[in-house]
Amino acid sequence: MAYPFAHPREVRIVSKHFGDAGARPVDGWVERGGYRAARKALPEMTRDQVIATVEASGLRGRGGAGFPTGLKWKFMPKDDGKPHYLVVNADESEPGTFKDREILRWTPHQLLEGAIIGAYAIRAEHIYIYIRGEFVDVIPVLRRAVVEAYERGFLGEDVLGTGLRIECTIHVGAGAYIAGEETGMLSSLEGRRAEPRMKPPFPAQAGLFGMPTTVNNVESLAAVPHILVNGADWYRQWGTEQSPGTKLFSCCGHLRRPGNYEVAMDFNLKDLVFDLCGGPRPGRRLRAVIPGGSSVPVLTADEIDCPVSYEGLVQAGSMVGSGGLIAMDDSACLVRAVRRMVEFYAHESCGQCTQCREGTAWAARILRRIEEGEGRDSDIPLLLDISENMAGKTICVLSDSAAAPIVSSIQKFEDEYWAHIRRRSCTAVS
Ligand SMILES: Cc1cc2nc3c(=O)[nH]c(=O)nc-3n(C[C@H](O)[C@H](O)[C@H](O)COP(=O)(O)O)c2cc1C
Ligand code: SF4
Known part of the structure; x- marks a missing residue:
């Protein structure tokens, strides 16, 4: 069944079964070739072979930073005797983004299969799925899928008869964007405020409960079963050398x-x-x-x-x-759009870093006065100065994220700012 917006120029791998409600239950997923990759990986491949295949595919993290997934898995220690954790980042709160929600809605087992393979590769006995609390319609779908995966032996004490134990816990977030930042997510899972942590130590060294941890985005993990079944070269037929797939x-x-x-x-x-x-x-x-x-x-x-x-x-x-x-x-006012984004970041800043806490709040205030026709000639240099102080100087990159739309919109749509400041008007066409 076609997803309402299917287009012939798409290459549907992860989204192949969007719109196909039959792919949601475990039987439907297995009928469509699901869990073949897990069956192949767990008894047949060593952990290092799984990591090598994902590394060779060139898959890069789809959560935002684009870090190579295989390399991230390789950073996890071997034979350290400590519990390891895989944390699935299903917080998806970035304004404008709604892909992970659809992966979970239509193909929850696709994510679970990727996570089981990932947990095997990094020697994790426990998967935590941190899901955005506002996904009220998707959370029960995921819960059902986890129950089914336990019933079928894809999760539990003896995964696929291999004697390996992989447990899975769903953790529902409480609405903070900053919980999507990987170390903020770990803090939140530990029952504390979702405050990001200084790196190093990186999660692979000291992550959840101080133990080696990998955090992966939903889309990254959903791609993994396809790579294992079809091979790294198959995945590399799309994209570029640096950006395959x-x-x-x-x-x-x-x-x-x-x-x-x-x-x-x-x-x-x-x-x-x-x-x-x-x-x-x-x-x-x-x-x-x-x-x-x-x-x-x-x-x-x-x-x-x-x-x-x-x-x-x-x-x-x-x-x-x-x-x-x-x-x-051309009906959009860039000043207004950027003001709304910066207000969002000001609201979501965890407040640990002065540059972020004060910078986002002041930038939002200045943008609002520009939008309302109360701007000053000095506001543009002031915004650029604040932005410079916000970028590259804080514990996490939320601060940089707030500065990016300010700086780029001034560079590219400066006339819009001057129209608001000097003429109390807007260049948007109504
Ligand atoms: C403020 C902030 C919010 C983030 N929100 C998300 C998010 O909602 N989902 C996500 O996967 N990654 C998010 N990230 C990126 C994560 O920190 C992390 O890089 C990612 O989950 C790693 O998975 P990947 O390597 O598979 O991309 C966010 C980062 C920052 C700085
Ligand atoms: S940059 Fe902002 S959100 Fe990130 S840790 Fe610092 S104050 Fe918190």
């Missing part, structure tokens, strides 16, 4: 066909916006695109003729981030 982009904003689209990682961003998503609404002109969630720099409509690969988007001046594509047409 496919990526889900959650496309929203001023688009005719918003939705999740899975494309090869060398797919053209302009084609994604205009061909797959149908471009802006009739009579409207595209103004700006944020390709990777609100934490990455904004691109102008003229800058989107580039591949969606990690290196392609960096070259264009932005980042893949979480793949939350936000399109804005």
Whole structure:
């Protein structure tokens, strides 16, 4: 059954069964080839072989940072005698991003299978799935899938008859964006405030409860079974040398066909916006695109003729981030859009770092006065100065994330700021 927004130019691997309710229960998943990878990995492959295959595939973390998944698994210690943990990051709170929710909604066993393989690879006896609390309709789906996986012996004391023990606990978040940051997530799982921690030590050295831990995003883990069944070269047939495979982009904003689209990682961003998503609404002109969630720099409509690969988007001046594509047409006020984003970051800052706590709050205040026609000539340099002090100086990158839309929007849409400050007007077309 086709997902409402399926497009022939997509390469549907992780999203192949979106819209197919039959893939949700364990029987349906097994009928569709599910758990073949787990059966192959656990009895047939050593842990090192699993890691080597994932490393050879070039899969990079889909949660935002793009760190190679196989390498991350390799960092986990061997024979240290300590409990190891795999933490699945299903917090998905980045504005503009809604792909992990759909993976969990349609194919919860796809995630569980990837997590079981990941847990095996890193010697973890316990998987924690930290799921966003607002996913009220998806949480029961995931709970049901975990019960089924226990019943079928994919989880529990004797996984697939191998004598290995892998337990799984679902932890429901309480609404803080910062709990999505991996060390904030570990703090939250330990029952404390979701405050990020200084690194080093990295989670692989001292993570959950002080033990070696790997944190992986839902989409990253969902890709793993396909790589194990089909091989690293198969995965590398898509994308580029540095960005192999496919990526889900959650496309929203001023688009005719918003939705999740899975494309090869060398797919053209302009084609994604205009061909797959149908471009802006009739009579409207595209103004700006944020390709990777609100934490990455904004691109102008003229800058989107580039591949969606990690290196392609960096070259264009932005980042893949979480793949939350936000399109804005000529009715959008960039000052207003950035003010709303920065207010979000100000609200979500955990407050540990002065640059972030004060910077986000002051930047939001200044942006609001500019938007309301009360801006001063000194506000643009002031915003840039605050942003510079917010980037690269804090415990986690939430602060950098707040600075990115401020700086990029001033660089690219400065006329909009001056229209608000000098003429008390806006360049957006109503
Ligand atoms: C403020 C902040 C919020 C984040 N939110 C998420 C999130 O909701 N989901 C996610 O997978 N990663 C999120 N991340 C990235 C995680 O810290 C981490 O890099 C990721 O879960 C690692 O998984 P991956 O290697 O599979 O991408 C966030 C990072 C920051 C700084
Ligand atoms: S940068 Fe912001 S959110 Fe991150 S630890 Fe510091 S205060 Fe908290």
